[in-house]
Amino acid sequence: xxxxxxxxxxxxxxxxxxxxxxxxxxxxxxxxxxxxxxxxxxxxxxxxxxxxxxxxxxxxxxxxxxxxxxxxxxxxxxxxxxxxxxxxxxxxxxxxxxxxxxxxxxxxxxxxxxx
Numbered sequence: 001x002x003x004x005x006x007x008x009x010x011x012x013x014x015x016x017x018x019x020x021x022x023x024x025x026x027x028x029x030x031x032x033x034x035x036x037x038x039x040x041x042x043x044x045x046x047x048x049x050x051x052x053x054x055x056x057x058x059x060x061x062x063x064x065x066x067x068x069x070x071x072x073x074x075x076x077x078x079x080x081x082x083x084x085x086x087x088x089x090x091x092x093x094x095x096x097x098x099x100x101x102x103x104x105x106x107x108x109x110x111x112x113x114x115x
Contacts, residue, residue: 011104012049013081044096048076052078057089064077075098075099081110082111
């Protein structure tokens with residue numbers, strides 16, 4: 001697959017069940033079935049999201065900040081998806097939009113865990 005030309009304003013879902021190898025699950029409504037994150041997102045998305053996805057995966061905390069890249073301000077939001085009983089990381093949900101724009105509705109994403 002080719003890198004998406006513009007992944008701004010599109011929620012990106014990254015699988016983190018395997019701590020050694022994350023996998024891209026979706027960009028907006030398009031499914032990627034565990035494909036390479038870097039190869040399938042735009043260069044700008046790589047700059048804005050990849051390191052923040054790693055931080056969120058390591059800390060299980062939300063990042064919501066304004067970042068300037070290429071002379072443009074962007075709002076970047078990255079949040080963990082955790083299992084309900086053990087609070088283990090399952091996935092990371094990320095998006096960026098131009099600063100001042102509203103985020104599109106967050107997709108319904110969650111996790112199940114057998115107890």
